[in-house]
């Protein structure tokens with residue numbers, strides 16, 4: 203074989219293509235980095251972090267999504283400080299490990315730190331409809347505005363009747379089959395948010411709307427931590443054929459993409475058709491958005507329809523899995539901390555009494571219950587690294603250079619912030635008393651809301667709805683049930699240990 207034919211057949215070999223893509227990408231990123239040096243005229247240092255290798259950077263140091271990355275970053279913070287900078291294949295990451303850092307950058311400079319990393323895997327999975335992954339700009343703003351109109355602080359009380367109905371149904375399901383509490387909680391939130399978003403009442407969790415959305419979320423949990431799939435770091439891999447070893451991500455992406463199609467289209471089209479046929483529907487986010495669409499011949503119609511469709515789907519997707527996770531945390535905490543449970547029930551006995559169930563009007567009179575809601579948010583965060591923010595221009599901060607260009611993904615380590623032993627003594631313990639002073643909520647205590655819902659202009663817009671749901675579940679369940687550990691065959695309580703899953707949502 204001649205040298206030319208050998209090199210020609212090598213060039214056609216997929217492994218060669220792969221290696222060339224990795225090296226090419228690494229070299230391109232090195233070139234961008236040299237460009238970065240030119241943009242740093244004061245020659246400021248980058249923030250500290252683990253030293254990496256040329257081209258691959260810290261590829262072998264970064265924790266995998268299954269390894270609870272927030273805990274690893276928390277340990278790194280002790281070595282490098284509360285700003286850790288590292289690179290993987292040219293992509294820069296900046297992990298912020300304290301409230302001061304997230305406030306300075308993500309809140310106070312949020313006009314610069316509100317973009318999102320382009321994640322090819324997420325887009326391949328058809329998540330482009332979810333505003334959580336949209337780049338900062340006009341298209342995102344239009345989505346956020348449509349969403350806020352239905353979920354801002356002063357409007358969420360219109361969903362109280364749905365929340366009351368669903369939480370009471372939960373109490374009934376818990377009575378019939380208490381051992382299924384994990385499933386019942388999931389059903390309650392899915393059903394609540396389905397009613398809010400589409401006005402659809404879901405009788406059973408095997409309902410295809412719910413099972414589709416849950417399957418879509420399973421994919422998101424796997425893929426949404428930056429770097430979880432190599433293709434996010436080496437977008438050239440998108441062009442590798444699906445049969446190529448290591449290109450399994452393509453099959454996964456195609457599967458989830460189809461599921462997402464159904465999540466976006468099916469319930470929305472159902473509501474659209476029912477309205478077209480003149481059916482009287484329960485008012486919902488979807489009906490209100492559809493009724494306000496411009497005429498079909500209006501040039502804005504198709505964009506506005508897409509925003510409406512995306513907004514309803516995102517309400518469901520953003521709301522179904524997050525709050526349920528915090529409610530499950532609450533159940534675990536009650537089984538582990540009976541004394542906390544007893545105090546919460548004593549408060550309910552005095553304020554609500556034995557003849558009715560608590561409702562939203564009781565909330566201001568239940569400081570201990572409110573503290574339990576807060577501690578359930580803090581003890582284990584649903585989204586411990588929030589969602590990565592990205593800067594749009596170069597920045598100087600505290601004597602460091604923070605480059606745009608290769609664009610640092612800025613991860614607020616909410617877990618570190620809410621487990622800082624200087625602020626929360628014994629942070630691994632579940633202690634609602636941290637938020638109380640003289641029997642009232644202490645306004646000076648650090649609130650978990652400062653980090654649990656993310657930061658700046660991207661802060662979670664569903665937080666008010668979620669807070670109401672959590673309060674009602676916690677107050678209602680504790681007013682009629684005791685939560686205890688399971689028992690063994692001799693009737694002795696099993697020893698429980700708190701253990702949380704890893705991934706984008708914990």
Ligand code: HEM
Nearest residue numbers: 334520521524525584585588589655656657660662664668
């Ligand atoms: C315990 C409950 C919840 C938690 C802990 C939570 C947490 C978060 C976090 C950490 C972010 C990322 C913020 C950032 O980028 O800095 C976020 C974004 C978002 N959340 Fe939530 N969330 C919860 C409930 C909900 C609910 C109930 C909804 C919908 C009704 C929702 C809808 C969204 C949306 C649409 C975004 C994207 C915002 C954007 O990128 O502009 N979330 N959430």
